[in-house]
Amino acid sequence: MGSAATPRFRFGSLRHKEICVPFKIIASQCTGCSACEPLCPNVAISEKEGSFVIEATKCTECVGHFDEPQCVAACPVDNTCVVDTSLPRYQAPG
Numbered sequence: 001m002g003s004a005a006t007p008r009f010r011f012g013s014l015r016h017k018e019i020c021v022p023f024k025i026i027a028s029q030c031t032g033c034s035a036c037e038p039l040c041p042n043v044a045i046s047e048k049e050g051s052f053v054i055e056a057t058k059c060t061e062c063v064g065h066f067d068e069p070q071c072v073a074a075c076p077v078d079n080t081c082v083v084d085t086s087l088p089r090y091q092a093p094g
Ligand code: SF4
Pocket: 023, 039, 040, 041, 042, 043, 044, 045, 054, 058, 059, 060, 061, 062, 069, 070, 071, 072
């Protein structure tokens, strides 16, 4: 009892460590225009209290989908979607 439910959780935890999550949105600069939200291939962006946020566990820097981070490309406010230097960079496989 109890041990059967652990493998999926452990796998999820391992992926979180391997696929790092480098971008964040500076909330004080976000106008809430929503331009970035539909462009994220990982559905990592959502609205929260008038500005938008990136869910760290879903962001992969758009690697494998686009040549550049789509949130950065779409955002009309410079330096609002930025690398979260508190987290390690995502490393593309191969
Ligand atoms: S870098 Fe790409 S994957 Fe990460 S939040 Fe921005 S659009 Fe989504």
